[in-house]
Amino acid sequence: MIRTKKQTRPDLMRRIISNVLTFAALTLCAVTVALWIWSYGDVRSLLSDGRFDGDRAWRNYYLVAYRGQLAFELEQISYLRQPTTAPTNRWSAEDAVELYTLALRGFPFHGPLGFHFLRNEGTSAAGSARLTRLGLPLWAVLVVLALPVLIRCGRLLRRYRQRHQKPGCCRKCGYNLTGNVSGRCPECGLET
Ligand SMILES: [Zn+2]
16 A cells, blocks of 8 residues: 555554553553462552541551452451540550451452452450451453553554555455455455
C-alpha cells in the first residue's frame, strides 16, 4: 500500500496518546502479574488508613492482596467503654486486637471465580466490630488491562500486513493470483 496522505497533526497526537496508553496498560499488566505472584503468602497490605469516627469509634481502611485477589476492606470498631488510655495510643492494643480478630474470624477470601463481597460483625465485652470486604480477582484486573494492549497489537499486525502486501497476491497467504479467474485463492480458499 502506498501512503499518499500526509499525516496530519491530530493524527499524530492521537497516535502518541494511543502509544502512551498502551505502554501504561502494559506496565500495569506486569505490575498485576507481580502482585498476583506476591499475593500467595500472607495477607499483603498495600495501603491502609485509619481515623476516629466519633468519640468511641474507629474506622480503618485497607487495600490488601491475598491469594490472587485484590480486596478493599473497611473495618469499623465501636467501643462500649473508654479503654485504658495510653499516651501514644488512644485505645489499648488488647481491645483493638480482640475486636479485630473477632471481626476477621470466619472471614475467608472465597467467592465465585474470586469475586466476593462479605460483611461480618461481632461483639465482645469491649465493644463491637464490623468488617466489610470487596474482593476482585487479579485475573479479571489483568483481562481488563490486557484488552487495549491486544487490540493495539492486532491493529499493528494488520497495518504491517497491509504494507507488505504485494499487488495481485492473496491478502491472507500471499499466493500469486495472477491469471486466477475463480475468485478464490487456490492455496487458502480466501475469496478475492
Ligand atoms: Zn490465499
